[in-house]
Amino acid sequence: MAYLSATAIEDCIQWLAVAYPAITNLIVLPEQSVEGRTIRALKIASGEGCNRRGVLFIGGTHARELINPDLLVALALKLCQAYTNNTGLTFGGKSYTSASIKLIVESLDIFILPLLNPDGRVYVQTTDAWWRKNRRVNAGSSCKGVDLNRNYDFLANFAIGSTSTNPCSETFKGPSAFSEPETRNARHMLNTYPNIVAMQDVHSSGQLILHPWGDDDNQTTDPAMNFMDPAFDGMRGTLGDMVYKEYIPASDLDWFVSTGNRMRDAISAVRGRMYTVEPASQLYPTSGTSKDYGYSRHFVNAAKRRVYAYTLETGLEFQPPYAEALNVMSEASAGLVEFCLASLCIVEDLSCEADIVDNLDDIRLFRDKELWASERGRTWIKLFRENNWEITALVIKNPDLRRQAVAVLKRANALVVSRKQKLKVIDMETIKMVNDLSSQLIKQASPGFKKAIIEVQNDLKHFKGKSISEILRSH
Amino acid sequence: MKNKFFVTITASDRGKFFTLHDFDIDLLISTSKIKDRKSPAIDAIVTQEEIEKLVKAGFSVKVKEEASKRQFKEKMTDNFKDWIKDMQERKEII
Numbered sequence: 138m139a140y141l142s143a144t145a146i147e148d149c150i151q152w153l154a155v156a157y158p159a160i161t162n163l164i165v166l167p168e169q170s171v172e173g174r175t176i177r178a179l180k181i182a183s184g185e186g187c188n189r190r191g192v193l194f195i196g197g198t199h200a201r202e203l204i205n206p207d208l209l210v211a212l213a214l215k216l217c218q219a220y221t222n223n224t225g226l227t228f229g230g231k232s233y234t235s236a237s238i239k240l241i242v243e244s245l246d247i248f249i250l251p252l253l254n255p256d257g258r259v260y261v262q263t264t265d266a267w268w269r270k271n272r273r274v275n276a277g278s279s280c281k282g283v284d285l286n287r288n289y290d291f292l293a294n295f296a297i298g299s300t301s302t303n304p305c306s307e308t309f310k311g312p313s314a315f316s317e318p319e320t321r322n323a324r325h326m327l328n329t330y331p332n333i334v335a336m337q338d339v340h341s342s343g344q345l346i347l348h349p350w351g352d353d354d355n356q357t358t359d360p361a362m363n364f365m366d367p368a369f370d371g372m373r374g375t376l377g378d379m380v381y382k383e384y385i386p387a388s389d390l391d392w393f394v395s396t397g398n399r400m401r402d403a404i405s406a407v408r409g410r411m412y413t414v415e416p417a418s419q420l421y422p423t424s425g426t427s428k429d430y431g432y433s434r435h436f437v438n439a440a441k442r443r444v445y446a447y448t449l450e451t452g453l454e455f456q457p458p459y460a461e462a463l464n465v466m467s468e469a470s471a472g473l474v475e476f477c478l479a480s481l482c483i484v485e486d487l488s489c490e491a492d493i494v495d496n497l498d499d500i501r502l503f504r505d506k507e508l509w510a511s512e513r514g515r516t517w518i519k520l521f522r523e524n525n526w527e528i529t530a531l532v533i534k535n536p537d538l539r540r541q542a543v544a545v546l547k548r549a550n551a552l553v554v555s556r557k558q559k560l561k562v563i564d565m566e567t568i569k570m571v572n573d574l575s576s577q578l579i580k581q582a583s584p585g586f587k588k589a590i591i592e593v594q595n596d597l598k599h600f601k602g603k604s605i606s607e608i609l610r611s612h
Numbered sequence: 613m614k615n616k617f618f619v620t621i622t623a624s625d626r627g628k629f630f631t632l633h634d635f636d637i638d639l640l641i642s643t644s645k646i647k648d649r650k651s652p653a654i655d656a657i658v659t660q661e662e663i664e665k666l667v668k669a670g671f672s673v674k675v676k677e678e679a680s681k682r683q684f685k686e687k688m689t690d691n692f693k694d695w696i697k698d699m700q701e702r703k704e705i706i
Contacts (some may be wrong), residue, residue, distance in 0.1 A: 142688035149692035266683035343642030456684035
């Protein structure tokens with residue numbers, strides 16, 4: 138068996154859209170590659186929920202990393218088959234039930250862009266097995282190509298660490314941010330589908346799950362020390378110093394690490410390979426990468442959604458024999474399915490029914506600033522994150538539970554809205570509603586989720602007659 | 613095209629390690645090992661001339677393999693339907 142050519146990848150994506158028309162949409166990206174090839178993505182989704190979340194997978198950025206376009210095409214095919222046939226998916230020692238696959242396809246928009254850099258893949262096939270960049274002719278240089286994963290708009294005026302201004306370098310960042318049609322296509326996905334909240338740019342190799350930031354060490358205490366402030370220009374990119382560290386909100390860092398750990402565990406269950414979760418800067422500092430651009434967008438423009446963006450580095454080789462490539466594809470697929478489950482959010486799923494869409498930003502602010510600031514609040518956030526997909530699975534399919542959850546959400550929203558009013562306290566009826574819902578959920582919950590529900594129920598006993606600020610202060 | 617080699621480059625300390633990007637060589641940064649190591653190391657794909665430059669600059673360079681030995685030699689398949697059939701035979705898909 139051999140890897141798919143660039144043509145075969147595009148053909149297969151088009152075929153999937155024809156073979157599974159009920160759950161797929163073919164997306165022809167607006168710009169052709171430097172050498173004139175059309176680039177396509179596939180959206181997999183059943184139904185059209187209001188305020189539905191999107192997840193984006195990108196592959197084939199670096200031409201020589203052959204596994205990942207095949208991996209994403211195979212994953213698209215497996216998701217379509219499993220959903221249509223109402224079966225689960227098994228990857229070695231890791232299995233997902235048909236209910237989990239149904240939940241993913243019916244609750245998320247999954248965008249798969251398997252081959253960002255088709256020209257590079259053709260060049261690898263025909264000429265140079267170790268080619269990495271696209272095939273741009275660089276003005277004034279005999280060297281071709283731009284490293285697409287240094288061409289995004291993140292600290293684009295700099296060349297930090299492993300980012301080069303030399304057209305002959307494998308990490309040449311190009312003449313300007315988004316100078317390349319291929320990266321503009323990736324940006325088009327984020328701009329055109331603003332419901333995308335999570336993203337994986339799939340690369341090889343190293344068995345790594347990398348999260349922001351890439352330019353310097355992370356810090357969670359000084360929001361003013363960030364990539365947008367020119368006062369720090371020239372100070373970024375030296376690891377371990379006290380001069381500059383990139384700000385990341387603690388709540389976001391927790392999401393990146395806990396979700397990365399979930400992916401790591403899912404991958405490990407396939408055949409025992411242990412991937413490492415870490416900030417990308419800990420390998421070698423960079424600027425202009427997709428993950429940092431994806432995640433930085435909402436800092437630059439608060440109107441944009443926060444995108445939890447990662448770089449997944451699959452396997453240990455760029456071009457292993459296909460039998461080993463299949464093993465890598467299997468373990469990475471488990472990681473990506475787990476990532477989809479971690480990206481579900483019951484609050485957003487039910488936000489239209491609960492009529493709280495307009496207040497979601499304030500709810501997020503409350504979660505990230507006020508809840509996160511208290512120890513108990515952090516525990517609740519973590520409990521909720523760990524069990525979000527299971528809550529979603531139980532609530533979505535059961536009309537009674539769904540009705541109860543919508544009612545609880547409305548109450549919770551009212552409390553968040555009125556949290557500054559000290560006299561607004563949690564009444565008995567609200568506590569009863571949460572208790573009733575949790576008592577229903579616990580009947581069908583997994584052992585881990587049961588434990589979380591009991592913890593919440595115990596907390597609830599102390600809430601009656603207290604305001605939110607009192608509760609948070611008392612813990 | 614010049615012969616290339618997979619190598620591991622080791623620096624004497626972190627400061628020296630982070631000057632590697634000045635050489636504009638093909639560093640494989642996902643192989644970087646800097647944590648808790650006195651002598652940080654990283655893999656790269658380099659030519660003979662680049663190896664000589666690195667050694668002259670004081671880096672230790674261990675050649676692992678000629679790059680051509682690691683490349684996938686078979687032709688990529690243009691027919692995705694054949695690929696799907698192979699995937700079915702291997703029970704990767706139904």
